[in-house]
Amino acid sequence: MQKQLKQAYVIIISFIIFLGIMIFPSYAGTASYTYDNGNRLICVDYDEGSKIEYIYDESGNRTVKNIIAVDTIPPVTTATPAGGTYNTAQTVTLTCNDGTGSGCNKIYYTTNGTTPTTSSPIYSAPIAIAVTTTLKYFAQDLAGNTENVQSQTYTITAGNSLQVALLKDEQNILAGVHLYLFSGAGSYLGQSKTTDTEGKAIFDVTPGTYKVRADYLGYQFWSNSTEVVTTANVDMMIPHHDVTITINSIYQGSSVPLADINVYLFTPAGSYLGLTQKTGTNGQVAFALPDKDYKVRADYLAQQYLSSVFNSQNTAINIPLGDAEITVTQGSQNLNAVNVYVFTSGGSYLGLHDATDVSGKVTFRLPAGNYKFRADYLGSQYWSTEEIITADQLKPININTGGGLFTLTVFKGASAPLTGANCYVFTEAGSYIGLSGTTNSNGQTTFNLSNGSFKFRIDYLGYQHWTEVAAVPTITSLTKTILHQNATLTVQGSVAGNLELKHGIPVYLFTPAGSYLASSKTTDVNGQATFNLPERAYKVRADYLSRQFWSDAFTWSNKTIVIPEGIARMHVTMAGQDLQNVPVYVFTATGSYLNITGNTDASGNRDFRLPSGDYKFRADYQGNQYWATASISPDVINMVELSTGGSQFTLTVLKDVSDPLTGVNCYVFTEAGVYLGITGATDVSGQKTFNLADGNYKFRIDYLGYQFWTDVFTVPASLSGSLTIPHQDITITVEGIYPETQYLAGVNVYLFTTAGSYLGKTQATSSSGQVAFNLPDKSYKVRADYLGNQFWSNEFQSTNATVSIQRGIAQAIAKKTGNPMAGLKVYLFSAAGSYLGINATTNTEGKSEFILPNRSYKFRVDEGSTQHWSPVTTITEVQINAVEVNWD
Numbered sequence: 071m072q073k074q075l076k077q078a079y080v081i082i083i084s085f086i087i088f089l090g091i092m093i094f095p096s097y098a099g100t101a102s103y104t105y106d107n108g109n110r111l112i113c114v115d116y117d118e119g120s121k122i123e124y125i126y127d128e129s130g131n132r133t134v135k136n137i138i139a140v141d142t143i144p145p146v147t148t149a150t151p152a153g154g155t156y157n158t159a160q161t162v163t164l165t166c167n168d169g170t171g172s173g174c175n176k177i178y179y180t181t182n183g184t185t186p187t188t189s190s191p192i193y194s195a196p197i198a199i200a201v202t203t204t205l206k207y208f209a210q211d212l213a214g215n216t217e218n219v220q221s222q223t224y225t226i227t228a229g230n231s232l233q234v235a236l237l238k239d240e241q242n243i244l245a246g247v248h249l250y251l252f253s254g255a256g257s258y259l260g261q262s263k264t265t266d267t268e269g270k271a272i273f274d275v276t277p278g279t280y281k282v283r284a285d286y287l288g289y290q291f292w293s294n295s296t297e298v299v300t301t302a303n304v305d306m307m308i309p310h311h312d313v314t315i316t317i318n319s320i321y322q323g324s325s326v327p328l329a330d331i332n333v334y335l336f337t338p339a340g341s342y343l344g345l346t347q348k349t350g351t352n353g354q355v356a357f358a359l360p361d362k363d364y365k366v367r368a369d370y371l372a373q374q375y376l377s378s379v380f381n382s383q384n385t386a387i388n389i390p391l392g393d394a395e396i397t398v399t400q401g402s403q404n405l406n407a408v409n410v411y412v413f414t415s416g417g418s419y420l421g422l423h424d425a426t427d428v429s430g431k432v433t434f435r436l437p438a439g440n441y442k443f444r445a446d447y448l449g450s451q452y453w454s455t456e457e458i459i460t461a462d463q464l465k466p467i468n469i470n471t472g473g474g475l476f477t478l479t480v481f482k483g484a485s486a487p488l489t490g491a492n493c494y495v496f497t498e499a500g501s502y503i504g505l506s507g508t509t510n511s512n513g514q515t516t517f518n519l520s521n522g523s524f525k526f527r528i529d530y531l532g533y534q535h536w537t538e539v540a541a542v543p544t545i546t547s548l549t550k551t552i553l554h555q556n557a558t559l560t561v562q563g564s565v566a567g568n569l570e571l572k573h574g575i576p577v578y579l580f581t582p583a584g585s586y587l588a589s590s591k592t593t594d595v596n597g598q599a600t601f602n603l604p605e606r607a608y609k610v611r612a613d614y615l616s617r618q619f620w621s622d623a624f625t626w627s628n629k630t631i632v633i634p635e636g637i638a639r640m641h642v643t644m645a646g647q648d649l650q651n652v653p654v655y656v657f658t659a660t661g662s663y664l665n666i667t668g669n670t671d672a673s674g675n676r677d678f679r680l681p682s683g684d685y686k687f688r689a690d691y692q693g694n695q696y697w698a699t700a701s702i703s704p705d706v707i708n709m710v711e712l713s714t715g716g717s718q719f720t721l722t723v724l725k726d727v728s729d730p731l732t733g734v735n736c737y738v739f740t741e742a743g744v745y746l747g748i749t750g751a752t753d754v755s756g757q758k759t760f761n762l763a764d765g766n767y768k769f770r771i772d773y774l775g776y777q778f779w780t781d782v783f784t785v786p787a788s789l790s791g792s793l794t795i796p797h798q799d800i801t802i803t804v805e806g807i808y809p810e811t812q813y814l815a816g817v818n819v820y821l822f823t824t825a826g827s828y829l830g831k832t833q834a835t836s837s838s839g840q841v842a843f844n845l846p847d848k849s850y851k852v853r854a855d856y857l858g859n860q861f862w863s864n865e866f867q868s869t870n871a872t873v874s875i876q877r878g879i880a881q882a883i884a885k886k887t888g889n890p891m892a893g894l895k896v897y898l899f900s901a902a903g904s905y906l907g908i909n910a911t912t913n914t915e916g917k918s919e920f921i922l923p924n925r926s927y928k929f930r931v932d933e934g935s936t937q938h939w940s941p942v943t944t945i946t947e948v949q950i951n952a953v954e955v956n957w958d
Contacts, residue, residue, distance in 0.1 A: 116140075141172040141213035149205065153222030160224055163196045164207055172213035179207035185219055199224045202274070225272070232273045232298050234282050236265045237307045238358070243269025244308065247286050254279030254295045282306065287345075288337035289362050310358045315377070316386040317353045317368045321393075321435060322462045327353025328389070334367045335359075338379045371422075372414045373437050390461035394434045396426070396454070398445045400471045400520055404430025408447050410469075415440035415456045433464075445469045448505065449497035450522040471520030476540070477547040478526050480513045482554040482602070487513025491530045498523035498539050528552065531589065532581040533606050558600045558628045559621065561593050561612045563635040565679065566705040571597030572633070578611045579603075582623040615666070616658045617681050634704035638678045640670070641709060642689045642696075644716040644763050648674030652691050654712075659684035659699070677707075687712060692748065693740035694765035715764030719785055722792040723756045723771055725844075730756025731795060734773050741766035741782050771795070774831075775823035776848050797844045801870040802863065804839045804854045808877045808948045809921070813839025819873070820853045821845075824865045857908070858900035859925045876947035880920040882910070882940065883954045884931045890916025894931050896955075901926040901942045923947075931955045 104113040108130070114122045123136040145168040151160060166174035177193035178186045183204045197205065204223045210216045232251070236244040244265060251261040251273045259280075263271035273280070275298050282293040284306055293306045315333055318325045333355045335345040343364075347355035357366075361382050368375045368387045375387050394412075398405045410432050412422040426432045426445075438461040443454040452471050459465055480488040493515050495505040503524075507515035519542045528535040528550060537550045561572040577599040579589040591599035593612075601610075605626055612619045612631050621629040638656075642649045654676045656666040668676045670689075682704040689696045691714050698712040723731040736758045738748035746767075750758040762785045769780040771793060780793045802819050806812045819841045821831040833841035835854075843852075847868050854861045854873040863871045880898075884891040896918040898908040910918035912931075924947040929940040940955045 141168075141211065141215060143169065143171055144215040144217040145169075145171065145174050145209040145211045146217060147177055147207055147209040147220060149207070149220070149222045153205070153224050155225040157226070159226060160199045161196045162199060162205060162222070162224070164193045166209040168209075168211045171215070172211050175210050175212050177207055177209045179205060181205055199226065202226050226274075230275050230277055230298055231301045232275050232280055232282075232296065232304065233301070234263075234265075234271050234273070234293065234304045234306060236269045236271075236284055237305060238310045239307065242310075244284075244286065245269050247284050250283045250285070251275070252281050252283060254281060254297075256281070284308065287335075287343050287360060287362070288341060288364075289360065291360070308360050310360055311382040312356050313359050313364075313380065313382065314354055314356050314384040315366050315368075316384070317349050317355075317370070317375075318386060318388045319391050319435075319437075320388045320461075321391040325388070327351070328368075328370065329353060332369050334369070336365050336367060336376075338363045338365055371420050371437055372418060373439055375437075390438050391435050392438050392459040392461050393464040394436055394441065394443065394457065394459050394467055395431060395464055396434070396443050396445070396467050396469060397429075397431050398426050398447065398452075398469050398471065399430055400447075400473050400518060403518070404428075405445075405447060405471065406430060408445050410434075411444045411446070412436065413442045413444060415442060417442065443467060443469065445471065447471050448495070448520050448522065448524075449501050449503040450520060452520070473518070473520035473522070473542050474546065476517045476519045476524075476542060476545075478507075478509075478515055478517070478537070479547070479549045480509050480528055480530075481549065481551040483551065486554070487511065488528075488530070488552060489513060491528050494527045494529065495519070496525050496527060498525060500525075526550070531579070531604060531606070532585055532587050532608070533604065535604075552604050554602045554604055555626045556600050556602050557608070557624060557626060558598055559591075559593075559610050559612075560628070560630040561597050561599075561614070561619070561633070562630065563633040563679065563681070564705075565635045565637060569632075570635075570679065571595070572612070572614060573597055575599075576613050578613070580609050580611060582607045582609055615656075615664050615681055616662055617683060619681075634682045635679055636682055636702040636704045637707040638680050638685065638687070638700060638702050639707050639709050640676045640678070640687055640689070640698075640712060642670050642674045642676075642691070642712050642714065644691070644714040644761070648672070649689075649691060649714065650674065652689050655688045655690070656680070657686040657688065659686060661686060689714065692738070692763045692765065693744050693746040693767075694763060696763070715786060716762055717786045717789050718759050719762045719767070719783065719788070720757055720759045720790045721752075721769050721780070722790070723752050723758075723773075724792060724794045725797045726794065729797075730754065731771075731773065732756060734771050737770045737772065738762070739768050739770060741768060743768075769793070774821075774846060774848070775827055775829050775850070776846065778846075795846050797846055798868055800843050800845050800850075800866070800868070802835075802841050802843065802852050802854075803870070803872045804835050804841075804856070804861075804875070805872060806875045806877050806921070806923070809879065813837070814854075814856060814875070815839060818855045820855070822851050822853060824849045824851055826851075857898075857923055857925075858904055858906050859923055861923070876924045877921055878924055878945045878947045879950040880922050880927065880929075880943070880945050881950050881952045882912075882918045882920065882929045882931070883952060884912045884916045884918075884938070885954060885956045886933075887958055888956070890914070891931070891933070892916060894933055897930045897932070898922070899928050899930060901928060903928070929953055929955060933957075 100117040102115045106112050112124050120140045124132050127133045145166050148165045150163045164177050168174045178190040179193050180186045180190050181203050186206050202225045206221045208217050208219045236247050245267050247265045249263045249271050251259045261273050265271050277299050279295050279297045281295045284291045291308050293304050296302050296304050317328045317331045319328050329349055329351045331349040333347050335343045349355050363379045363381045365379045366377045375389055377385050377387050396410050398408045406428045408426045412420045424432045436459050440458055442456055445452045452469050454467050454469050457467050480491050482488045489511050491509045493507050495503050505517050509515050523539050523541045525539045526537040535552050537548055540548050561575050563570045573593050573595045575593045577591050579587045593599045607623045607625045609623045610621045619631050619633050621631050640654045642652045650672050652670045656664045670676045680702050682702050684701045687698045689712050696714045698710050700710040702708050723734050725731050732754050734752045738746045752758050766782050766784050768782045771778040778795050783791045804814045804817045806814050815835050815837045817835045819833055821829045835841050849865050849867040851865050852863045861873050861875050863873045882896045884894050892912050892914045894912045896910050898906045912918045922945045924945050926942050926944045928942045931938045938955050938957045940953050943953045945951050
């Protein structure tokens with residue numbers, strides 16, 4: 071029963087909590103729960119300060135629920151009456167208002183001008199104020215919220231007052247000046263005031279005669295005596311003048327204003343008056359001062375310079391300067407770019423420094439006085455003695471750092487110098503001083519060091535090697551030995567235990583952390599590379615076929631890198647047929663060529679031994695590139711199939727729609743115009759068939775001196791194509807001119823390109839002197855060969871052409887001892903002596919005639935078995951040319 075009742079309580083309490091969260095969602099958050107002895111919820115405390123309290127009657131019913139919200143707003147206190155000036159005593163009431171908050175708790179206050187705290191008096195009744203009083207107060211509510219301190223000032227006059235206004239002139243007041251009240255007879259009455267922001271102060275007085283003293287800038291200024299009946303006003307005026315102070319530096323009669331110099335105002339007796347100014351670029355400051363005696367002090371480079379006493383007059387302070395010329399040397403060598411610092415004789419740094427020039431010098435222009443100088447060089451400080459700088463003079467000062475040449479020698483081992491090692495110089499405490507050098511072929515490097523203690527760090531192959539400390543000049547040389555030993559790295563590939571040494575492979579040296587040490591070797595024919603190394607940990611990387619293979623870390627031990635490999639067997643086919651002698655290239659997976667290639671065998675295969683990984687392979691065939699991608703697994707043969715696709719492509723070449731062009735040479739090119747070495751001549755059907763791989767092709771037909779191109783065809787999308795070369799019949803006429811125009815039959819006519827290339831076509835003219843060529847629409851010319859000479863037509867294109875041969879008559883006259891010889895045979899020859907197949911018989915006058923082109927000829931007359939020759943004769947057209955053949 072008790073268990074059931076407890077479960078019921080839990081259910082009821084859970085429901086109450088649920089309602090509390092739903093009704094008061096602002097209280098949702100982190101909370102703590104309190105239960106009574108009956109396991110009833112009596113309080114929920116939320117983390118932001120609010121709470122819910124529950125009260126139950128004797129029967130267990132909840133009768134009261136108190137919701138206490140958090141209060142974060144401070145109360146507000148009001149003073150009545152407010153502060154002000156009154157001529158009678160006042161009673162001030164403080165009232166606290168906390169609005170809807172937790173309620174006011176206490177009000178704390180003070181009447182002596184101090185800031186109240188919770189330890190101050192607690193307000194309980196109205197406060198009586200009979201004299202001038204500053205009332206300060208604050209309230210605190212029940213939640214502990216505290217308001218800011220409030221303040222009210224009550225000025226109580228006795229009915230009589232003396233108001234003083236302190237002025238520079240009619241437009242400018244003097245605020246913050248102490249005023250003292252005296253009787254007319256000069257007795258101090260114990261009252262003092264400070265002028266407010268309006269330059270005013272009020273004294274409470276009884277009727278009588280008074281005077282006021284103002285203490286200002288080291289002097290006392292008095293008002294006239296003033297009689298007060300009820301109230302009186304006094305204007306005190308202290309006239310001012312602007313006084314300009316100039317601060318100059320003087321060197322050998324030359325004056326230069328000094329900027330940013332602090333100038334302080336003093337009385338003639340030396341009391342500081344609390345006024346200071348900084349000079350401008352003109353070296354000047356200005357003080358507005360009464361007509362009194364003053365002096366000023368300029369502070370420059372830790373020295374103080376006082377002016378003479380002045381009264382309403384401008385004045386100047388001239389600071390005499392001298393030059394300190396510092397020379398910094400190391401032994402007898404002047405040091406350039408060394409920082410030099412200026413100090414007082416007591417060792418205070420003056421904020422001045424500069425670097426020496428190429429002659430080791432630096433000059434400071436300083437006020438006359440005592441100084442010390444410090445040169446900082448190679449991590450050490452070198453001091454001058456205390457030096458006196460005299461005005462208008464140059465003081466040479468030398469700081470010698472001592473030291474000299476220091477030689478550091480680094481060895482690999484006994485008598486084995488370490489060349490090219492970077493060496494760095496440090497102070498004994500380990501600060502780098504900016505000096506470094508590289509060992510030469512003797513393992514040495516030298517440094518110019520000043521007096522001091524130094525140590526050296528050799529940075530070599532990823533490690534830092536330190537020397538002991540050397541005290542210069544006691545020690546002028548030091549030797550450091552970094553022992554070395556050879557470590558041999560072997561690189562080999564493995565296919566199922568078949569090892570292959572890799573020669574010509576670059577091997578790179580690294581630290582175990584992976585920093586490259588700028589040292590590499592190439593494996594020899596044994597697949598080995600040897601590094602001579604210190605006794606430190608290293609690892610190496612072998613780069614092979616664009617892959618990186620790492621060794622384990624090693625110290626003075628040999629290592630082997632085994633590259634897991636597999637066989638990539640390329641199989642190249644076209645239309646299912648193996649392709650022989652096709653070049654195949656190996657690439658990385660990203661397309662970088664690995665400089666590996668080979669041609670397929672009769673089975674279309676080519677094997678490559680490769681590290682395991684992803685690759686691309688390219689076969690170049692018929693001007694196209696065919697790609698395959700494969701992942702090569704180690705220790706096995708990996709088949710890589712690469713098909714060029716392909717089919718038979720038939721090209722048809724026509725003269726017209728139905729007239730095939732036979733015996734024409736056709737050439738296969740890539741789309742870009744690269745000849746693929748594939749050619750063939752059209753058959754009787756004007757066709758030629760090519761076995762082509764997948765790709766884009768175009769074809770060139772070489773015909774009658776011209777190249778005719780097809781469109782581009784894509785195989786296998788297109789498996790046939792045609793090209794029509796339109797033709798037409800061209801008639802060539804060969805005619806002789808003179809004695810009348812004559813068509814020349816039986817003359818051989820040859821077809822040529824316009825450039826003069828013979829096209830293998832010839833015909834003999836008919837009885838009408840004509841031949842006909844069936845030709846494309848291109849430019850041509852023809853040559854007619856007639857009587858041992860060549861006669862050319864003009865160029866023509868798709869038009870008929872005529873070869874006109876200009877002729878003359880050759881009259882050959884045979885004479886013997888001057889007498890004409892009849893009945894003799896006369897034969898015609900070319901000028902070179904070739905018989906032209908024409909002869910004639912002399913008539914009774916010994917003459918025979920030949921109609922000939924205007925060329926050169928010679929004639930032979932046969933008398934029995936004797937041959938008589940004419941000289942070579944050039945025939946002039948359109949006339950009779952007499953040619954005599956005389957003999958005795």
